[in-house]
Amino acid sequence: MSVPLLLDMAAAVHGDRVALSLPDPLTFAGLNDLAGGGAALITAAGARHVIFAGANGPAFTVALFAAARAGVPLTPLNYRLAAPELRRLAGQLPGPYIVADAESHAALAGLSENIVTGTEFVRAAAAASGAPAGEAPVGPDDTAVVLFTSGTTSAPKGVVLTHANLSAYVLQTVELGSAAPEDCALVGVPPYHVAGIAAVLTNTYAARRTVHLPRFTPEDWLETVRAQRVTNAMLVPTMLARITEHLAGAPARTPTLRALSYGGARMPATVLERALAVFPDTGLTHAYGLTETSSTIAVLGPEDHRAAIASSDPAVRARLGSVGIPVPGVEIEIRLPDGARAPAGVAGELFVRGPQVSGGYVGTGSALDADGWFATRDRVWLDAGGYLFVEGRSDDTIIRGGENIAPAEIEDVLLRHEQVREAAVVGLPDEEWGERIAAVVVPVAGAQPVPEELREWVRARLRGSKTPALVAIRSELPYTPLGKLLRREVAADLLTALADSETSPRSSR
Structure with a gap:
């Protein structure tokens, strides 16, 4: 194919x-x-x-x-x-x-x-x-x-x-001509993202009409969904966050929108909960994948979302923060540092294999091992039901006193503070512990959070070893255009600020 x-x-x-319906059919x-x-x-x-x-x-x-x-x-x-x-x-x-x-x-x-x-x-x-x-x-x-x-x-x-990688993904995802005559997909992700490629191929193979949104704003996105009677759409988390902020708790009023998928970066739990509230009649799907895997390799479907949000079982409720179940045709292994398979509940590095997995790079050749496995460098774990949880990139893991700490866990706690709009957690060098935890937060409009109070907020909900040693307040965080946090820039900013504070002259009293 x-x-x-x-x-x-x-x-x-x-x-x-x-x-394609715009500008001309x-x-x-x-x-x-x-x-x-x-x-x-x-x-x-x-x-x-x-x-x-x-x-x-x-x-x-x-x-x-x-x-x-x-x-x-x-x-x-x-x-x-x-x-x-x-x-x-x-x-x-x-x-x-x-x-x-x-x-x-x-x-x-x-x-x-x-x-x-x-x-x-x-x-x-x-x-x-x-x-x-x-x-x-x-x-x-x-x-x-x-x-x-x-x-x-x-x-x-x-x-x-x-061609084999991309075709394998499409054939595992959609059926030929399966879209209904009235179906319409809104594509707002850019062409240079693998989701932009996947959107063209899957909507074409399904024979679904496509409308493009060249420049995203919440207002334009909502207006286009309503005017074009869009049934399917895909967003990255920053886009969905901006839409929910724009709606400010009001219903989206998008009656034709049946399916809304999101992916490309980590979805904060607070944003997802707001989205489920403002899109009550729309099925949400979390699609997780990498460029090297030709897009999606795991899916948390609409029924999974509904079951999780309605459940009183903490284990089921937690699945709202998972990326779901691996898709057919993709094999996964979670490996510990010694190469052994990780048991349920234990985090390790994700390896994937299958016809849609490339692992090849310009100028360097294939990164697949002898058995066809690709090391994603994502740190993940599986729950007892087979749901996959992504803690973040292996490079982002903070190792404090020999303990592996996932920044996402601390960020989620900070984001539940009423004065915090955005949060980023990184590890900084520390002579005693190897790394110390540092957090940067962006306040909600008009708020003035106190760093020590935020530290105590985390300490009360997580154990002391996961409490940031440093909390800094900033007006914004650095992201890629698709909403991926640039942690290396966060860490560099903090290290520069610390160096400046150590070298600046002390004021006399």
């Missing part, structure tokens, strides 16, 4: 259905024609790679399928990056054909003779749709997409996703 075949099959089953048959025309353009240019640098929209969908038809990898770049970083990433991709928005077009100028805007590309693809086919043979192990990781703990790496 290949990416072009996914579109071929959708067009064969529901060719007259609308695939485009059917699946029409999308198939545009993909063929785009492939002809890419082939004629002799391109070895297609770079897309812009917001989500019809041009991205056309570019994804056109590149696949031409047998050329596609890489969506983070168009929000500064020009030097954007050029550095693009410079790793040989022979590019570049499709970019106006700002990125200027930033990438000179890197290729073939650089066009999204509008120009779609227009040219339409004109070339009757030209001789630019289609190339595509094998399952050929590269379909290269995605650069967010670089929260290290420099961004180019993850290689093959």
Whole structure:
């Protein structure tokens, strides 16, 4: 199975259905024609790679399928990056054909003779749709997409996703043409996130109409859901947090919205509880995955959410903070530092295996071991019912006096304080304990929390060894555009502040 075949099959089953409705309706048959025309353009240019640098929209969908038809990898770049970083990433991709928005077009100028805007590309693809086919043979192990990781703990790496990886994910997720005629998906995640790729492929294979939201605001998102009668949507936690804050406890009034999935970063329990309240008639799904796994590998479905929120059993209630059950086709192992399998309730590193798992990187090859297992570097554990809980990245774990401490546990406690809007917990070097716990909080509007009172708040709910030695107040926390906390920047800020306080002259009394 290949990416072009996914579109071929959708067009064969529901060719007259609308695939993309904005700015102008485009059917699946029409999308198939545009993909063929785009492939002809890419082939004629002799391109070895297609770079897309812009917001989500019809041009991205056309570019994804056109590149696949031409047998050329596609890489969506983070168009929000500064020009030097954007050029550095693009410079790793040989022979590019570049499709970019106006700002990125200027930033990438000179890197290729073939650089066009999204509008120009779609227009040219339409004109070339009757030209001789630019289609190339595509094998399952050929590269379909290269995605650069967010670089929260290290420099961004180019993850290689093959046609087989992406097709395996789609075939395990949706059935061909399974969407109802009235179904409509709203895509607000950017193209450079694996969820953006997955949204194009799964909605196409299901033959579901798609509406794009190029720039997210809570108001625009809600207005689009209502106006377009959206039935399915996917958000990252920061987006959902902003929507619930905007609604301020009022119902969302989105009667057509049946399914709302979220993922891409850790979901604070407080945000999830607000979301369940303002979207009472919408089924929420937590989708957990990595770039290297072609998107989702575990799901906490709507019934799981409802059962957890309604349960008086603490173990069941706790599942609201899990990522659910592994999806079919994906094997998991949780390993202790000595390589042994972790029993239920004991945390270790997550290893995954399956046809949708890539583990390959540009320039370094495969990171899979001899048996096909990929080390995710996520620290996780399973409960007795098989629900998977993610504590965070292994690199984020604080080791204090030989004890492994998950920052997320402390952050969740801080977030339940009425004066705390956001919280981040990191480990700082300590001569006696190895690491000491430090927290940074962002207050709710108008609040002035006292650090020592926040320390006592944590101490009263967790044991003393998990109480932050330091609590700092800040006006904001550093995040990636998709809401992933940049812990290394939090730690660097705290260390700088501590160094400044130690070297600044003491005031005389």
